[in-house]
Amino acid sequence: MLLYERIAYEDYLKNCKSEQLDILLQGRESSLKQFARSQHVDEKEVIRQVRLHAPREQQMNYGNKHFLEKSIFPVLEKLFKDYKVKFSEYRVSCGAEILERESLRVKRGKEPNIDAIIIDKDNDVIAELQIQEINEEIGKLIEGELHYLRSFRDDAIIRVGLFLVGYKMPICYMSFTDIDRADKVEALNHSLDPEINQNEVVELSRVYGCGNLPKNTISFLVGASMKYLRHYKYIITAVNINLGFTGLSILVSGFVPYAIRPVTYSYSASGFYTARRKHIRSVYHSPNKMPPNILYVREIAFSGRSERMYCKLVEIKENSECCLVESALEHEISEIRTELEKIWDEKTRYHGTDLINLRPSKGQCGVSSLHLARKLDQQGYKTLFCEGDVSFGKKPNASITNHCWVLLSDYRHRGKNVIIDLTADQNGYSQKIIFKTIDELEKQDIEYIARSEKHPDDIDVEHLMTRLDYLEKELQEKEEIIKTEEN
Numbered sequence: 001m002l003l004y005e006r007i008a009y010e011d012y013l014k015n016c017k018s019e020q021l022d023i024l025l026q027g028r029e030s031s032l033k034q035f036a037r038s039q040h041v042d043e044k045e046v047i048r049q050v051r052l053h054a055p056r057e058q059q060m061n062y063g064n065k066h067f068l069e070k071s072i073f074p075v076l077e078k079l080f081k082d083y084k085v086k087f088s089e090y091r092v093s094c095g096a097e098i099l100e101r102e103s104l105r106v107k108r109g110k111e112p113n114i115d116a117i118i119i120d121k122d123n124d125v126i127a128e129l130q131i132q133e134i135n136e137e138i139g140k141l142i143e144g145e146l147h148y149l150r151s152f153r154d155d156a157i158i159r160v161g162l163f164l165v166g167y168k169m170p171i172c173y174m175s176f177t178d179i180d181r182a183d184k185v186e187a188l189n190h191s192l193d194p195e196i197n198q199n200e201v202v203e204l205s206r207v208y209g210c211g212n213l214p215k216n217t218i219s220f221l222v223g224a225s226m227k228y229l230r231h232y233k234y235i236i237t238a239v240n241i242n243l244g245f246t247g248l249s250i251l252v253s254g255f256v257p258y259a260i261r262p263v264t265y266s267y268s269a270s271g272f273y274t275a276r277r278k279h280i281r282s283v284y285h286s287p288n289k290m291p292p293n294i295l296y297v298r299e300i301a302f303s304g305r306s307e308r309m310y311c312k313l314v315e316i317k318e319n320s321e322c323c324l325v326e327s328a329l330e331h332e333i334s335e336i337r338t339e340l341e342k343i344w345d346e347k348t349r350y351h352g353t354d355l356i357n358l359r360p361s362k363g364q365c366g367v368s369s370l371h372l373a374r375k376l377d378q379q380g381y382k383t384l385f386c387e388g389d390v391s392f393g394k395k396p397n398a399s400i401t402n403h404c405w406v407l408l409s410d411y412r413h414r415g416k417n418v419i420i421d422l423t424a425d426q427n428g429y430s431q432k433i434i435f436k437t438i439d440e441l442e443k444q445d446i447e448y449i450a451r452s453e454k455h456p457d458d459i460d461v462e463h464l465m466t467r468l469d470y471l472e473k474e475l476q477e478k479e480e481i482i483k484t485e486e487n
Contacts, residue, residue, distance in 0.1 A: 002192070002299055003443055004256035004311045007411070007418065007435065009294075011327035012260065012313065016241035016291045021051050024062040035073055039080045041087075042211060048148050048243050049076050049273075055286040056267045075271040079150075086145050094169035096210040098127050104214035106162075115224065116162070118214055127164050131224050134159035134173060142173050147208050148243070151275035153177055157202070158228045162221050172217045174225060175206040176235070183320040184236060187259035188297060190322040191314045202229055204237035219253040226300055233300055238293045247294060255296035258311040260325060262292050262318055292316075308443060330435045333372070337422050337433055340368050343474045348467050352402075361423035361432070365404040367467045368422045373406045373456035382409040384453040390421070393445030398429040407453060411437075419448050 025032070025047065032050070036043040053072055054062070061067055091097070103121035109128065116129040134142075139159045144152035155177050161170025178198075179185055185198045207218060222235075229235065237255060239247045240263065247257070265286035268274045274283065297311065313325040326334065344364050353363030361368075366387075373383040384407040392398045408418040419441060421434040434441070441448065459465070 001308045002256045002297065002311055003308055003440065004258070005313045005325075006437060006440055007416075008313045008325050008327045008330065009257045010414070011329075011412070012325055013241060016260075016294060018051075018055075018242050018288075018291055020059045020062055020288075021054060021242070024054060024067070025050065028068060031068060035068075035076075039077065040084045041080050044244065045148070046076065049079065051243050052148065052265070052273045053267075053271070055265045055288050055290055056271060056273075056284065059288050078270070079272060083145065086141070090141070090146060090169055091210055093167060094171045094210050095127070095164040095167040096171065096212060098164060099171065099210070099212045099214065101126075105216050106214050106220045108220075114165070116220060129171075130163050130165055131221070132161055132163055132170070133228075134161045134170065134175075138169065138173075139175060142208050143175065143206050147206055149206075149275055150272070153205050155180070156205070158225075160221065160225050160228060162217065162224075171210045172213055172221050173206070173208045174204060174221055176225070176229065177203050177205045179203055179236070183316050183322075184259070184261070184295060186320070187261070187295065187314045187316050187322050188234070188236070190324075191258040191311045192297065192309060196234065200233040202232040202235050204235055207237075216252070218249045222253040222298075229300055235298045235300060236295055238295050240293050242291045247296070250296050253298065255298040256311050257294050257313060258297045259295040259322075260292045260313070260315045261295055262316065263290050265290050310444075327435075333420060333422070333433060333435060336372060336375070337368075339475060339478075340364070340371070340422070340471070342478065343471055344368075348471050350467075351463065359426050359428070361426040363426070365400075365421075365423040365426065366464050367471050369404040369406050369420075370456060370459055370464065370468055371471060372420065372422055376406070376408065377456050381411075383407065383456060384409065385456050385459055386448070386450040387452045388448065388450040390424075391447045391449070392429055393447070395429060398427045400427050405434075405448060407450070421448075 032046055033043055036046040039046070050068065050072055053075055057067075057071055061071065064070075099118070101120065104118055104126060106116050106129065107119055109116045111128075113130065114128045115131045118126040118129065120126055136154075136159075138161070139156065140152050144150060153175055156175040157177060159173070159175040161174070162172040163170050179201050180203075182198070184203075185196065185201055188196050188201065204222070209217065235255075236258075237250060238261065239245050239250055241247065265288075266274050267284045267286070269284070314322045315325045316322055341360060344360060348367050349363035350366055370385055373385045377383045386405050386407050388403060389401045390399060390403050390405070405422075406420040408420055410416070411418045416437045416439075418437050419434060423432075424434040425432045434446075436444075438448075
C-alpha cells in the first residue's frame with residue numbers, strides 16, 4: 001500500500017496554477033459563456049483550451065480587455081470547427097444521453113458478459129456496461145480529435161474502454177504506454193524505491209470521458225484495467241492542475257503523488273497547442289514559465305507488495321535533477337531544528353534524562369517543543385504543548401516515554417491536526433523530525449498519547465522555563481553575531 005506526504009502535497013498545489021491565467025479569466029464569465037454557446041461547446045472545455053492557448057502570448061498582454069476576443073477566440077474557433085460535430089456524433093455513439101441524471105455510480109456486474117452496471121441513488125439499474133479493448137481507429141478519434149490535447153499516442157500498448165451495452169463508442173476511455181521519459185522513473189527511484197526500473201512501470205497516458213460520467217467511473221476502469229497490465233509493477237500518470245483538473249479522481253483510483261515535473265507549452269505555426277512528442281517542423285514555445293504537472297503512481301495489485309510504503313514528494317528540475325519537496329512550514333521547522341542543535345547542551349537537557357545511549361536530541365524535547373510552540377503561536381498558528389508517550393509500533397525500541405511535542409490544530413484551516421516532534425530520533429527513530437497529520441501517523445502505526453495538552457503561555461514549570469530562557473538567550477546571541485558579521 002502506497003502512502004504519501006499529504007501536507008507537502010496540499011501545500012504545493014497552489015504552485016501548480018498560473019495566477020496570471022486566473023486573473024485573466026476573472027470577470028470574463030459572460031464572454032466565455034457567450035463564446036461557448038456560439039461554438040456549441042461546453043464552457044469547461046472552452047476554459048481549458050483558453051488556459052492551454054493563452055500562454056503562447058506574453059503575460060503582459062493579458063491585461064488588454066479584448067485579449068480573449070482578439071488573440072485566443074479566433075484560434076479556438078478553428079480548433080472547434082470540426083470538434084463540435086465529431087463530439088456530438090461521439091456522444092450519440094456512446095449513449096451519453098442515458099447518463100443525463102444525477103447521483104449515478106458504477107458497480108461491478110454479476111451477470112456473465114456484463115462487467116458493470118450503472119445504478120442511481122435508489123439502486124435501480126440504469127444501464128449495463130462491458131469493458132473492451134479499443135482499436136486504433138477509435139483511439140485516433142478520441143485522442144486526436146476529442147481529447148483536450150488533440151494528440152494521438154501511436155505507441156500505446158493497450159487501449160481500453162467502458163461501453164454501454166449496444167453502443168459502439170466507450171463512455172470512458174484509457175490508453176497505456178511504456179515510459180518515454182527517463183526522469184519520470186528517476187523521480188520514482190528518489191521517491192519510493194531506488195531499485196525500480198523502467199521496464200516495471202507503465203504510464204496511463206490518456207483518459208477521456210463523455211462529459212457526464214458517473215462519479216466513480218474513472219476509478220472503476222483503472223481498477224478493471226489491471227488485468228491487462230499484470231507484468232508491470234507500477235502505473236504512473238500526470239495531471240495538469242493548471243488546466244482545471246483537481247487530481248481527485250486519480251487519488252480515488254489508488255494513485256498517490258510522487259513528483260512535480262516542469263511543463264513546456266508548445267504551439268504550431270497555426271497557433272494550436274501541440275504535444276512535444278509531435279514531430280512538427282515549426283514549433284513555438286511559450287515565453288512564460290508555466291506551472292508544473294504532478295506525477296502520480298499506483299501499485300498494480302499483482303505486484304505482491306503488502307507493506308505500507310511512503311512516497312516522498314520529489315521535484316524534477318529543468319535539468320532533470322531531483323530534490324525533495326517540503327511544505328513551507330516543514331522547511332522552517334527543519335531550519336529551527338538545525339539551529340537548536342547548535343545550542344543544545346547540559347543546560348538545556350532535562351535533568352532526569354537517562355544518559356545511556358545518549359543522542360544529541362536526548363532530553364531536549366521539552367525545551368525545544370516549548371520554544372517551537374511559542375514561536376508558531378506568535379505566527380498565528382493554533383498550538384498546544386503536549387506531554388506524554390509516543391509509540392513507534394514497527395520499531396518499539398524507538399518508542400519514547402515522558403516525551404514532549406507540539407500539536408498544530410486545524411492546520412491551514414483544513415480541519416487537520418498535525419503532530420510536530422522536533423526530537424523524534426532521541427531513541428533511535430530514523431527521522432529527526434516528525435511533521436505529519438494524526439491520520440498519516442496512524443497509517444504508519446505511530447501513536448502519540450498525550451497526558452496533558454496546554455497552550456504554550458500556560459506552561460510555568462520552573463526548571464523548564466529556566467532552560468528555555470537559557471536556550472532563547474543563546475539563540476538570540478548567535479543571531480546578533482551573524483547580523484554583525486553580515487554588516
